[in-house]
Amino acid sequence: MIGRKLTERLLRDAGWGELVLHDVVVPTAPRGARALTSDISTPGEADKLVASRPDVIFHLAAIVSGEAEANFEKGYRINMAGTWQLFEAIQRIGDGYRPRVVFTSSIAVFGAPFPEAIGDEFLHAPLTSYGTQKAVGELLLSDYSRRGFFDGIGIRLPTICVRPGKPNLAASGFFSGIIREPLAGQEARLPVAKTVRHWHASPRAAMGFLIHAATIDTARLGTRRNLSMPGVSVTVGEQIEALRKVAGEAAVKRIREEPDAVIQKIVEGWPRNFDPQRALALGFKADSSFEEIIRIHIEDELGGRIAA
Amino acid sequence: MIGRKLTERLLRDAGWGELVLHDVVVPTAPRGARALTSDISTPGEADKLVASRPDVIFHLAAIVSGEAEANFEKGYRINMAGTWQLFEAIQRIGDGYRPRVVFTSSIAVFGAPFPEAIGDEFLHAPLTSYGTQKAVGELLLSDYSRRGFFDGIGIRLPTICVRPGKPNLAASGFFSGIIREPLAGQEARLPVAKTVRHWHASPRAAMGFLIHAATIDTARLGTRRNLSMPGVSVTVGEQIEALRKVAGEAAVKRIREEPDAVIQKIVEGWPRNFDPQRALALGFKADSSFEEIIRIHIEDELGGRIAA
Numbered sequence: 255m256i257g258r259k260l261t262e263r264l265l266r267d268a269g270w271g272e273l274v275l276h277d278v279v280v281p282t283a284p285r286g287a288r289a290l291t292s293d294i295s296t297p298g299e300a301d302k303l304v305a306s307r308p309d310v311i312f313h314l315a316a317i318v319s320g321e322a323e324a325n326f327e328k329g330y331r332i333n334m335a336g337t338w339q340l341f342e343a344i345q346r347i348g349d350g351y352r353p354r355v356v357f358t359s360s361i362a363v364f365g366a367p368f369p370e371a372i373g374d375e376f377l378h379a380p381l382t383s384y385g386t387q388k389a390v391g392e393l394l395l396s397d398y399s400r401r402g403f404f405d406g407i408g409i410r411l412p413t414i415c416v417r418p419g420k421p422n423l424a425a426s427g428f429f430s431g432i433i434r435e436p437l438a439g440q441e442a443r444l445p446v447a448k449t450v451r452h453w454h455a456s457p458r459a460a461m462g463f464l465i466h467a468a469t470i471d472t473a474r475l476g477t478r479r480n481l482s483m484p485g486v487s488v489t490v491g492e493q494i495e496a497l498r499k500v501a502g503e504a505a506v507k508r509i510r511e512e513p514d515a516v517i518q519k520i521v522e523g524w525p526r527n528f529d530p531q532r533a534l535a536l537g538f539k540a541d542s543s544f545e546e547i548i549r550i551h552i553e554d555e556l557g558g559r560i561a562a
Numbered sequence: 563m564i565g566r567k568l569t570e571r572l573l574r575d576a577g578w579g580e581l582v583l584h585d586v587v588v589p590t591a592p593r594g595a596r597a598l599t600s601d602i603s604t605p606g607e608a609d610k611l612v613a614s615r616p617d618v619i620f621h622l623a624a625i626v627s628g629e630a631e632a633n634f635e636k637g638y639r640i641n642m643a644g645t646w647q648l649f650e651a652i653q654r655i656g657d658g659y660r661p662r663v664v665f666t667s668s669i670a671v672f673g674a675p676f677p678e679a680i681g682d683e684f685l686h687a688p689l690t691s692y693g694t695q696k697a698v699g700e701l702l703l704s705d706y707s708r709r710g711f712f713d714g715i716g717i718r719l720p721t722i723c724v725r726p727g728k729p730n731l732a733a734s735g736f737f738s739g740i741i742r743e744p745l746a747g748q749e750a751r752l753p754v755a756k757t758v759r760h761w762h763a764s765p766r767a768a769m770g771f772l773i774h775a776a777t778i779d780t781a782r783l784g785t786r787r788n789l790s791m792p793g794v795s796v797t798v799g800e801q802i803e804a805l806r807k808v809a810g811e812a813a814v815k816r817i818r819e820e821p822d823a824v825i826q827k828i829v830e831g832w833p834r835n836f837d838p839q840r841a842l843a844l845g846f847k848a849d850s851s852f853e854e855i856i857r858i859h860i861e862d863e864l865g866g867r868i869a870a
Contacts, residue, residue: 326709365785369683374685375677375684375685376683376685377682377683377684377685377686378685378686378697378701379704379785379786380701380704380705381708381785383705383709386701386702386704386705389686389701390698390701390702393686393688393694393697393698393701394694394698396687396688396694397688397691397694400689401634401691477673477687477689478687
């Protein structure tokens with residue numbers, strides 16, 4: 255989803271030159287972009303990918319949280335070893351080649367117990383294999399950048415909300431579902447308490463982070479090249495109030511509370527709030543409120559129309 | 563050095579069963595221990611190593627800081643990929659096998675700027691490839707432990723002081739050299755200002771950490787399995803004053819100040835002091851003072867005798 259939206263945005267903006275999309279499944283490349291398919295964890299594939307010496311590499315990979323937890327071997331092979339092989343392939347070119355590498359990390363590098371708001375000096379303590387693999391990627395990114403092999407920046411995305419498309423099985427799915435489905439006239443299930451607080455960014459804000467990361471003067475980062483992105487911290491109750499303001503009572507009535515102890519427990523281990531001072535000082539911009547996040551979804555995904 | 567001292571200590575203590583030493587060079591195994599030599603980064607070698615299903619694995623590896631910085635490929639291959647292959651080999655046995663794994667990490671996982679004393683929630687921000695490789699090892703240790711593949715504990719050792727043996731080319735060498743050489747009647751070179759503060763533990767304290775880590779109830783660790791060990795924070799000036807008290811003016815006169823801007827700059831990026839509350843609460847014990855550190859060296863390495 256992020257790859258597709260980013261491609262559309264880069265094609266719309268001028269001056270990005272040739273665009274190549276790469277995925278392990280055949281990516282749907284919009285007109286104007288070239289699509290490549292391979293598994294970067296296969297020896298030699300990452301070398302082929304960087305042989306054209308791209309100026310900017312967005313590494314958005316790869317195996318999502320739930321799958322990395324269910325398939326231990328695959329998560330490490332693709333998310334950790336695959337990232338290392340990509341970085342190694344860039345390093346092997348040598349010859350003064352030093353692309354910008356934008357690595358999408360995740361707030362999953364953090365794990366409970368947390369302070370009330372997670373600051374820029376809080377430790378990596380992931381509670382999932384996915385978070386571990388992302389944290390390793392961050393460390394490699396910093397060291398390979400320090401050694402001058404590329405010019406890297408890692409951005410820890412908040413949970414993307416409202417995520418377009420069909421409901422999925424991700425434990426975090428309901429954060430988007432309780433907004434997306436009611437706006438489309440569908441019922442949505444709420445498996446956790448309304449007091450659950452979480453950290454959100456719209457897809458539009460996330461595109462802004464990626465573009466800013468690709469163009470920022472990295473000398474301003476110093477040696478710490480991984481940043482928690484700004485976001486909007488709200489409780490589920492506050493999400494629902496924002497939905498009421500934007501779309502009315504009818505929409506809210508489509509949310510069905512159906513507590514799920516398993517999901518409640520998973521979500522309790524997730525970050526609730528951040529104090530991302532470095533990213534803010536470096537010009538990364540969050541959505542202004544959860545209402546704005548809902549309005550962006552209506553504008554960008556629903557053509558301005560919501561269900562009555 | 564740590565491997566040799568640990569073996570001697572384990573042989574002296576009762577009840578440790580069969581001892582196997584493994585190194586990439588032929589290890590000098592004391593009587594009562596078996597020696598094995600191989601490169602754990604070679605596929606299959608780690609599997610051979612764990613096939614005998616040891617109850618406790620001390621992973622003390624491997625390529626030291628200076629060499630990992632000078633030889634980028636070798637450091638990653640041995641320190642990072644080698645550690646991963648060892649952990650994978652344990653995981654592959656399956657079958658309920660779940661050894662204790664004691665991983666020696668390093669304060670090199672931290673990098674400036676620091677708070678006055680580094681707490682237990684401070685971020686990984688290594689400024690060397692060695693520190694990066696150790697930080698990756700810590701993350702893998704936590705996740706493989708969480709998944710139940712082994713019962714891991716990572717301990718970040720302070721700089722070991724007084725390190726026995728000959729002077730070496732490590733940037734940290736002088737911390738030991740300014741004590742060891744004068745006690746042996748030799749001249750020592752001091753390349754940094756006396757105001758430089760650093761974090762020390764004697765080899766005897768380090769052995770205590772390793773044994774405690776091998777025997778502690780890890781349920782007390784919770785999900786955060788990597789701990790900064792306690793130590794003694796002193797300036798170089800305080801080290802010299804302690805030497806004066808223990809060995810007199812004649813010893814101190816053997817220290818020759820010879821400023822080296824390169825070493826001064828490296829050392830400025832190193833941690834100065836810690837607040838290791840978790841390790842202290844878990845019963846890890848530091849030396850009581852730098853004077854004690856000197857006395858331990860005289861007792862354990864010099865048979866109680868110092869140069870006049």
